[in-house]
Amino acid sequence: MNAKANITMTLLAAGAGWLFAIAPGVRAQQNGVQHASDFTSREYYGSTNQQQQVKSILSGAEALPQPGGLLTITQLKLEIFSPDGKLEWVVNAPECVYDTFKGVANSPGHLQVRTGDGKFRVAGNEGFLWRQSDNFLTISNNVRAVIENGAKMNTKP
Amino acid sequence: MKRFSLIVVAALCGGMVHAQTNVTAPGSPASATTHSPAAPPPPRAPTQIYSDNGADFDLSGHQAIFRGHVRVDDPEMKLTCALLVVDVPQGGGHPNQIVAETNVVIDFMDAKGQTNHATSDKSVYVYSEQGGVTNETVTLTGNPQPQMENAQGTQAGDVIIWTRVNGDIHVSLQGNFHASSRQNPSQIVTDTNSPPAKTNLPLGTIQNIDKVIQNTDAITQ
Numbered sequence: 429m430n431a432k433a434n435i436t437m438t439l440l441a442a443g444a445g446w447l448f449a450i451a452p453g454v455r456a457q458q459n460g461v462q463h464a465s466d467f468t469s470r471e472y473y474g475s476t477n478q479q480q481q482v483k484s485i486l487s488g489a490e491a492l493p494q495p496g497g498l499l500t501i502t503q504l505k506l507e508i509f510s511p512d513g514k515l516e517w518v519v520n521a522p523e524c525v526y527d528t529f530k531g532v533a534n535s536p537g538h539l540q541v542r543t544g545d546g547k548f549r550v551a552g553n554e555g556f557l558w559r560q561s562d563n564f565l566t567i568s569n570n571v572r573a574v575i576e577n578g579a580k581m582n583t584k585p
Numbered sequence: 586m587k588r589f590s591l592i593v594v595a596a597l598c599g600g601m602v603h604a605q606t607n608v609t610a611p612g613s614p615a616s617a618t619t620h621s622p623a624a625p626p627p628p629r630a631p632t633q634i635y636s637d638n639g640a641d642f643d644l645s646g647h648q649a650i651f652r653g654h655v656r657v658d659d660p661e662m663k664l665t666c667a668l669l670v671v672d673v674p675q676g677g678g679h680p681n682q683i684v685a686e687t688n689v690v691i692d693f694m695d696a697k698g699q700t701n702h703a704t705s706d707k708s709v710y711v712y713s714e715q716g717g718v719t720n721e722t723v724t725l726t727g728n729p730q731p732q733m734e735n736a737q738g739t740q741a742g743d744v745i746i747w748t749r750v751n752g753d754i755h756v757s758l759q760g761n762f763h764a765s766s767r768q769n770p771s772q773i774v775t776d777t778n779s780p781p782a783k784t785n786l787p788l789g790t791i792q793n794i795d796k797v798i799q800n801t802d803a804i805t806q
Contacts, residue, residue, distance in 0.1 A: 508644060510675060510676060514675075514676045515676075516644070516647075516675065516676060516677070517644050541642065543673060543676075543677035543678075544676060544677045545676070545677030545678065546677070547677050547678060547679065548649075548671075548673050548677065548680065550640065550642070550649065552639070552640070562643075562645065563643070563644040563645040564641065564642070564643055564644070565641070565642040565644060566639060566640070566641050566642075567639050567640045567641075567642070568639045569637065569638065569639050570635070570636070570637060570639075571634075571635070571636045571639055571640040571651060572633065572634070572635050573633065573634040573635075573640070573649070573651070573671075574631045574632070574633055574634075575631055575632040575633075575634070575671075575679065575680060576631050576679075577628070577629035577630070577631055577632060577660070577679070
């Protein structure tokens with residue numbers, strides 16, 4: 429097994445919900461959490477016609493295990509796809525803590541969210557909480573969003 | 586140096602060719618048909634939303650909820666409210682509905698450059714595109730009654746509808762529409778609740794009493 433695969437498997441062992449889909453059998457090793465770097469992991473929709481559609485891709489520069497099932501992730505990037513494969517959301521955060529037991533990620537710092545086409549972008553600098561179970565994200569305090577309007581309106585039929 | 590000169594000459598020639606695309610050279614059949622396509626419409630500045638008390642995102646439901654002293658800064662209007670819900674289309678694109686609630690204040694400039702100040706309890710912005718035509722309306726409702734102020738005075742109604750693409754403003758009171766269109770007064774809609782023309786009403790209604798009588802006569806004969 430190569431080094432990167434090892435990293436992924438180690439992260440899987442941390443019990444992060446995103447990562448279960450790849451190797452569910454590894455969950456049994458939850459106590460053997462180790463440091464991981466430059467990792468990527470995928471979650472899939474239920475298989476249809478023997479093809480697995482990617483639901484989300486999680487990547488990060490580093491994952492550092494903490495006591496209590498916590499995982500500190502740096503340079504987090506979460507991409508969420510629709511069942512037909514369209515990129516719907518991209519979430520970026522320089523740092524966050526993921527609770528592997530509760531399935532929530534949070535940070536007191538910066539977060540950026542954008543739609544797949546980038547026309548709707550949101551950013552906050554004062555913390556966030558992401559709940560994996562229902563894909564619900566809360567950004568604290570001062571939030572700024574930008575909606576790209578595209579070309580000027582065509583008013584003639 | 587020689588290569589640099591060639592690049593400069595090539596760039597200048599390219600620029601000249603580009604500049605001459607609309608020039609019609611007499612006697613040149615090719616140039617007679619050379620028309621550059623219509624210039625694309627200029628891009629609009631983005632709309633920006635700010636909120637003091639954060640925002641919630643239902644990433645699966647494609648909805649964003651902004652809370653607490655929400656400000657919308659748009660090239661054509663400014664809006665403040667306490668709660669703003671944005672429906673984001675699946676896969677991205679322009680939001681197709683934005684609902685503002687509680688102490689909604691909108692300041693906008695119409696097509697003639699006249700400033701308008703609107704207040705309401707609720708406003709619903711709806712955006713749609715069909716066949717290359719964009720429709721954008723802002724509908725003000727709620728209690729207290731929506732109001733619109735401008736240089737002509739103050740108008741209040743149960744419903745105020747502002748059509749952004751042409752600047753029309755419709756004020757409705759108890760279901761009857763009274764319109765003011767500063768951009769094109771000929772488009773004023775006066776009363777949309779007038780009864781419709783005679784319809785295909787079923788037999789037995791008062792409008793068809795003659796036919797009923799005729800039919801009855803036919804049966805008895």
